[in-house]
Amino acid sequence: MTAIETTRLHPGQWGNGHEGQRKADRGNGTYLNPIFAGDHPDPTVLKDGDDFYMTYSSFDASPGLMLWRSKDLVNWEPIGPALPDPIAIVFAPDLVKHGDRYFIYIPFIPAGWAPEFGNQSRIFVIYADDISGPWSKPVDLGITGAIDPGHVVGEDGKRYLFTNGIRRIRLTDDGLATDGPLERVYSGWKYPEDWVTEAYALEGPKLFRHGEYFYLISAVGGTAGPPTGHMVTVARSKSIHGPWEDAPTNPIVRTQNAQESWWSRGHATLVEGPAADWWMMYHGYENGYRTLGRQVLLEPVEWTSTGWPRALGGDLSKPLLKPLDLPGQEHGIRRSDDFSGSRLDARWSFYSPGAGEADRIRLDKETLILQGKGSSPADSSPLTALAGDHAYEVSVRMTASAEDTQGGLLLFFNRRLYLGVGYDGVAMTTYTGGITSHWKEPAPPAKSIHLRIVNDRHIVTFFYSVDGENWTRHGMRIEASGYNANTAADLLSLRPALFATGTGHVHFENFQYRVLGD
Structure with missing residues (x-):
């Protein structure tokens, strides 16, 4: 499944969303990135039955952790914010479901507007029995000096969080407290010294089990900086405790030069799609439009005969076939507001x-x-x-x-x-x-x-x-x-x-x- 051109629409033309906003769905069975136009950094996506749910870093914005629902990974409708009240700056979260309960693991970063929070990053969790809420108040897990939590259940049935570093800590069975120390377990794949990046910055661990392996998706190279910096790497292990084997084709996503349409691509989540195929969602800066922030990109993935994921998106300035063609799907929200409601909604x-x-x-x-x-x-x-x-x-x-x-x-x-x-x-x-x-x-x-x-x-x-x-x-x-x-x-x-x-x-x-x- 590779980038295709069609005769119905120009290859560089998006569909029309609310108020003429860019919409990835072109209405002809194809889509053109970005899936979410505008700043939606560090996306985390969850498959739950036939539905997909997504949230992203809200940083200094409140309400925060806006939740979205989709059937096809391309068109998304708003659910509402999971974090209505400000605490501190929200970095890359992880949205998961364990049993019948939903969890969002959240790193909060110190902010000048929240002096009572302290001067160290800390990881919290919120939970709900329904994705639409109500969500619990944030629970402090007592993990300091770490960001970018990634939740996984090991072969022992125990729950773990991985963080930037890459470090790992065991959770209690209810996922609301830690049960052990934070330990470094993986040193990351090292790119060539002459590559132009912002910094090494091993971060963004997302983990899942596929076949006999656990897969660890992470980011290196820095989030902003040069266009060629941020990238997606993969490692795998038969045990959550390692050892971790790096993919021979790392990185599986990287901007090669400044002429490409999308820069600084990374912080990926792999998810099984609606047709039992696989997809990768991550963020990137649009060439010439860093002002719009990190936008959400989607590309197909295949599994090689040796059990490694391989990205198939190719030139992301061209359309791709949709994961599932469901005509008439709404996407996004209106930005205009006549203030006729009883309260401000998710657009603000x-x-x-x-x-x-x-x-x-x-x-x-x-x-x-x-x-x-x-x-x-x-x-x-x-x-x-x-x-x-x-x-x-x-x-x-x-x-x-x-x-x-x-x-x-x-x-x-x-x-x-x-x-x-x-x-x-x-x-x-x-x-x-x-x-x-x-x-x-x-x-x-x-x-x-x-x-x-x-x-x-x-x-x-x-x-x-x-x-x-x-x-x-x-x-x-x-x-x-x-x-x-x-x-x-x-x-x-x-x-x-x-x-x-x-x-x-x-x-x-x-x-x-x-x-x-x-």
Whole structure:
């Protein structure tokens, strides 16, 4: 099963999702990566009967650990967040089912916005008897200084977690506590010294049993950095206790050069597909669009005669046959919001939230009322929404309720790197590079204002209007391709965001997300 071209659609054309968003399913039995456009890093996928479930790292976003359901591994519908309240930064989780119970093993990383958490990474677990919840409060497993948990049941019937390193610790039978020390059990496959990578960084262990072997999938080479860094490696053993044998064809996935369509590919999970075939899901950066974060890729896998998995995706800029052709499947969520619901849904998340962050929100008469926080977008914990398209625009109507209160519309990467415009009913402020710009844009004499941001393949233009029909182009344009992890260190993405600062409230109405044509 290799990449194919069809006559019904251009090889580089995606299907149309909600609001014209990129959709992998092309409607003709083929799909084109990414499966999840936009930032969905460190994907973990679980097969449960005829259903597949998936979640991913939510990092500084809350609510976190968004869960998704699929029948075909290509089209996914939202279930909801498994982690509604912030604790710390969420790194690569592992979603598993043991018996009749679901578990998510979660590494939490220290965060400046959560000083009570401490200064060491720690692994927790949450559990539920139904994938839709309710999920338990996080249980601290007492594992410190480790990330990237991978759950497996050994030949002895005991449960284990593997972590970055690669280290292993036994769990109690209920999976809610440890039962022994954390021990190093595998040193990893070593790539040639002259390969251009970010760092060795042995991480992301995912384990499963196939035939007479346990297979250990891991990542080396670093997550960001050079395009050729991140990669997928395989080892196997007949015992969970080793010894581990490296695949003779390692790495089974790696970007060979910067001309490829997907960079820094790694952190894979192998899963048996809907037709008893095998597939691999992992993340990667899109060539030229690091701003979108790490997107989810899917490619077919075959088992060789010697019992090793081999990736078959080939050139991922071309379509592939779907695992299962189920016409009419919905995928993703709408990004636009008229705020008519009783609460904010999964399209929104707070960046760098504090305790009780959700209390800042009130919805009333198709209006989002957001309590001000901080003195600039950097410390305002803005509400962010994912974007996964090369060219799009976002717009919103806003009204500030007090003189010392400012609201606005941003493209936000992190507290050090963002751009956008703010308005307090009197003056307009322009933000670029994570600071207040010297640019003085004349503001219209109106308490309410419509704001619009157009991001056309990194060329960002601001607009504003009093009536929402007659628009004035802001006098400054910005090239934003550098708003990415290699510039700002955090492994995040550039996202549309709403913010409110000061002591008053900002009223937001009719948030619109629209994809721009090629």
